[in-house]
Amino acid sequence: MNQLIKAIRAEFIRLMKKKTTYILMLCHIISIALCFVPYLQRQLRIFMNDGFDVIASGTNEYIYRPFVIGSLAGSILWGIYVLASADKEKKNNSREMVSAFMDERKHSFTRIMAFLGVAILDTVLCMLVFLPVCMKKMDYLFQWKTYIIYPLILMLAGIVMTVFLMEGLYRLSENTIVSLLVFGILTAVQFTPAFKNSIFVRWNLPQELPVSDTVGSAGILRILIYTRIILLLCSICIWSLASLFIRKYQYGPVRSFLVSLKKPLRLTVPVLCALIAAFMVAGQPFIDHGPLVVEDIGNVFETSWDLAAECSHVQRDYYFDTVRGTIRGTYKLDIEETAKQDLEIYHNAGIKIKHLTFNGEEVDFTTHFRKEDALKTSLSDVYSAFRLPEGSTGELVCEFEGYPTQSRTNYKDWEYSCANRTVGPDYIYLHADIVGMEGVGNAPYTSKTRIHVPTSHVPLADGFEMKKVEDEEGGITCWETYNDYAIIMSSPNEICDIDYDKAKVKLAYNQKNGYAIRKYKLDEAASDVLRYCDDHIGTLNTDETNRITIELVSSELGGGYASDGNAVIDESVLSAENLSDQKDGANGNETFMHEIVHLFLGDLGLPFDDDGLWSCEGMTVYTTYRIVKEKYGALYAKKYYSDVWEEVVKKQNNNFYLRNPGYLDKLPESYKNSILSSIGTDNKYCRMPLMLLKAEQILGEEKMDAVIQELYARRNEYYMNGGCCTFEDFLNAAGLEKEDLEL
Amino acid sequence: MKKIIKYEAKIILCKPYVPILLLINLLYSYYLLSADIILGVSDTAPFSGWSFGKYMGSGVLWTFLLSLLILITSNAGRKNVAVLTNVTGISPKKLNLVRSLIVTVFFLLSCLLIFLLGCVFLQTLFQTIRIGAYLAAFLLTALPCAILIIGFGTVAGNLHPAFGYVLIVLLLAVSLFAAAGIGGGYLLDAAGASYYETVSGLLESFEASETPFVIRGGYVLARSLYACLGIAVFWFGYTGSGKKDRFLSRMLS
Incomplete structure (x- = not known):
């Protein structure tokens, strides 16, 4: 030695x-x-x-x-x-x-x-x-x-x-x-x-x-x-x-x-x-080890939660090990009457159910991947199936623990991402698929959810603040909410009000981002976008509490989305480059605007049909272009928006497989899907905004605004009828023919 | 002579890394076909001369570099036995020529394999191939490289191996830069692959029509210059090779 x-x-x-x-x-x-x-x-x-x-x-x-x-x-x-x-x-x-x-x-x-x-x-x-x-x-x-x-x-x-x-x-x-x-x-x-x-x-x-x-x-x-x-x-x-x-x-x-x-x-x-x-x-804990799923992005977060049981009360408790990244907890259901004997609880594949008891007695269960229809399989989801006597009443208690995983399909095709499921000392972000995080059945029931997070955290459930219950041992604080929810985001957050008189709009961000928020006056920028949309689209839709939260989350998310009174944007919009660079094209600042516009155009405001071309994305991109045009000038908007759309559409029109669709069927399925997916994205983000721009050139900006306002005013009608704004509706409102907008 | 050729072929080609690298090259070619060419180059058909030319050029480039590597490594260590080989009945320049011809045949056969792989792949998938355009692409990409290999083979024995490695890196760098449109573009590209992507992109009309397959005079000239360079090196090597070895052997004896 x-x-x-x-x-x-x-x-x-x-x-x-x-x-x-x-x-x-x-x-x-x-x-x-x-x-x-x-x-x-x-x-x-x-x-x-x-x-x-x-x-x-x-x-x-x-x-x-x-x-x-x-x-x-x-x-x-x-x-x-x-x-x-x-x-x-x-x-x-x-x-x-x-x-x-x-x-x-x-x-x-x-x-x-x-x-x-x-x-x-x-x-x-x-x-x-x-x-x-x-x-x-x-x-x-x-x-x-x-x-x-x-x-x-x-x-x-x-x-x-x-x-x-x-x-x-x-x-x-x-x-x-x-x-x-x-x-x-x-x-x-x-x-x-x-x-x-x-x-x-x-x-x-x-x-x-x-x-x-x-x-x-x-x-x-x-x-x-x-x-x-x-x-x-x-x-x-x-x-x-x-x-x-x-x-x-x-x-x-x-x-x-x-x-x-x-x-x-x-x-x-x-x-x-x-x-x-x-x-x-x-045995890597980061993926679900499940079957490879034919990817369908639309279904990534779509889960089935119907327990097929009538419940009077649901209570959830989540504890986090922020070092190991695991979750443990209990999920209690007061079942009034089961509709059928075979019941299922859907949950993330990484979360293992440790014990399942009904009225204090152990219930046997088996866990399966959802393989029945690969195209409709929710990624990284499993279900635990168990049997209760039909019509039985009592308390079902589910104890679970595990590391939230992501789908093997995502892991293979998209590279590793922790965007939707991460537990760390400074940040907890969980999507809908943890045990019992969303609703149960259709019958009315009361719900209580408690999360136990580090004391420095201020958690948000679906963008809404939770109620602080008590400080526990070991630097843990318990927070509570009485709603079902889809997303938990817990971090050392600061929450400030956005100056907007028609609704309570809040901006939630990590304390460390406070400096940038104040320096670059992003609260004012958000307020400007809201006002623009107010003037050119209509009044913001809110829920019964008349509140909306703009949430800045970890840059792991890579982009943003808006749903359920909540506009979620990744913090990279606050990076020094993004905030200072207004000459280098459509940057993160504009992503910030884009996501706020979704509060008006999308599931939270005017619902849109999605036929692969006509979609809320196209209208949102067009609206962002209009805001940018007003803010930075027509030249900037042309260079970084309309010229880019034109280039993409030109390339798309020349694509061999679009010119000769017969050959598309000769390709292996994965290539076909990849080409179709690429065409779909270009359609939504470039072709449709360009078509709207063409409509604007025919109608003029004022008339175009009036058309969008008219469609926006119909949003409640759409909600009532379960419909959504279609391309036909737009053409009718604008008095245009489909041929007028062909590119 | 037959025995010498057989012996040299065994020495040069029966090395473990030769079949492994050839197999890797073929797998890479298949990957190129199934991931890149299948989508079509610059919106042309995947079975167009443009797409096939790019595929062929990329495959030829790696085979070309592999052949140069084989030449360099087969000459390394030969100086130690030059005293013996120089006194055999065959002159060193002929021996060099035999070696380079063996490597050239290996190169052309490998290129032919890549060519056949491409034809079979496209025929199976699209039931359409354009053999005339494919042959033109094959000849324009592979032939100048083959002549360069013959030329390089005649001088490789007298060069320091480091020079050969630097040459490989240089050719690779020039070709990669050409593919990115930097430097002299397809005029400097060792295998000429970038021509098919660059020119098809330039000719793309964006009028929803197929770009016609054309071979420009400049490209033919560039490929001919590469071939001429090979002939010049061959001429230099064939008329001058062996002198140093003989001088060395006299000194050593």
Whole structure:
């Protein structure tokens, strides 16, 4: 052992005395520095986000992405150095000398340890060099915790994997070209569309996941740490296996391996590493391990909650382990009469029902994935089925616990996201599919929901404030609401009133964003949009409490939506780039406006038919264009809105499969769906706004406003009749023919 | 001579990474067809000459680089045995030519495999292929590279392997830049793949009609220049190769 430590020390000192080591460190620092050059920063942003120039959070821009690039650059630089250094020993015949007093396997290990020491030094140096830059750029959003964690798990882990991998590849092949080729292939494979979304393949160029500036993104951190551990285990497995092939007695690789196997204990490390990695992949808690579902975005959050039982009272209690990210709780139902014997409770696949009792007696249940109709399967949903005597009355108590997962389908196709289900110390965001979170049956019943969150949190249920009940032990506070709800968002929130005289509009945001809200007067901007819509569309629809909340959530959400009196927008609209950049196209500020406009146009205001072209999105995009035109001028609106729509529509008209629909049927289903989905998105976000613009050019702005106002005024009529605003309604109101708007 | 060819073919091609990389190249070609070409290049039909040209060019580029790599690695270490090979009945320049011809045949056969894969894929999926346009694309992308391989093969033995690696990286960089429309565009592209994407994009009329497949004179000229470069290197190598080896062998003896 002493000899091993001495050898590691000697190897480390040898490396530190080499000029090459310092040149590589300098190259590494330069490669990271390039990520801060504005032009390259934009190009990298586009590259890392599948061609979209989406400004994410400051953490993504100044910490995550530079250190991901640092991981790739460091991996290439140190990988080649490890290889060159190993090959040099072979070329100058010093291997024979070394192996005379030390086992080659041990020598390989000492080299790895020495390189790891250098890699740690290199990482610390890079972090020190970029610390002042990041502190300045991130300003009041800079967090030490974030700055230390991400470089370590993204960059250092990537370099460590490379050192193990390259040493292993060289010991296996004894050939620099083969080692370099395999390294090149393993690196290049990450750039291919087939694997770029696979977090288990992105070893030295991790995916860019949206990370929050304010709330730490605990869910993403967990998945990153988990996958990096798996990849590290794989690289250790490769090295330890390859070290068994180290040539002995001038034998070839196979005979040397057989000689090494005379000590079978040497297989312990590779087998153990492979087994642990395999178990970790197979049992990862982040996905549902369910069937792959044909993706239908419309159904992602659509769940069935009908218990087929009459209840008089429902009570839910949710407790959170913010470190592990788990939820536990109870779900109590006072059942008055069951309509049928076989009952089902729908819940997230990661949540396991621990006990189900009826009137104090255990009830047997079985949990199943919903496979009956793949197209209608709600993602990441399971149901637990049980049987009660028909017409029975009593208290059903369900105790559950687990880590909320997301669908395997999403995981495969969209890359990992914690957008809808995350539990962390600074942020809890849960969607409808946790046990019992939405309503039960159709009969009237009373409902009480209690959530137990860290004391610093101010939770919102569907955007509405909850009632504080009591402070509990361990820095936990209990909050209560008497409504059924779909979304819980709990964080150290501040809530302020928006100046709008026709309804109580509130803006909820994380305390850390308070500075930006006040500096950039976003409350006033929201008020401006509301007033514009008031003047040009109509009065805002609210519920019986006449309240609406605009909620700023973690940038993990990536966009926004509006529903149930609640406009949800991700906090990246508050990033310094988004707030200061008004020349660089339709940016996050305008997303902010877009989502507020949805309060008027969409499920909360005027309901729209969605026929693949005519939709609330198209009308909202057009309205945002009008606001932007009024705010920033016609030239800006033309450049970043109407010109973009025209370009997309022109491309769409020329699309081969649109010109020749017959060939679409010849394509495999997945390609067909992908093309149709892309056409659908372009239709809603570009073709329809362009058609509305054409209508505006025919009618004039004032008449166009009058048409929209007329349609908006019919919203209650639509609600009463269960209808929605169709393209025909618009044409009739405008006095236009379909042909007039053809593009 | 037959024995020498068989022996050299065995030495050059029977290396574990050759079939592995060839297989990877074929898988990549299939992936390209099923993920990229299937959608059509610049809104042309997936079975148009444009789409096939882009597919063929991309496949040829990687095969070309693989062939250069094989040439470089097969020459590494040969200097140690130059003393022996130089005194055999066959002259070093002929031996170099044999080696480069073997690699060129390997390259052309690999390209033919990629070509057939593309034809079978498109015929199976769309029941339509345009063989004339495909052949034109095949010849324009693969032939100049084949001539370059012959030329490079005749001089590779006298070059430092590092030069070969730098050349590969340079060719790859130029081709990737050409695909991104940077630098000389398709005029510098080693396999000429970017021509099909760039020019079809330029000719796209946006009038809901198919872009006609045309081969521009400039492209033919660029490909001919590549071929001429190969011939020039071959001429230089064939007339000059071996001198250094003979000089070395005299010195060593």
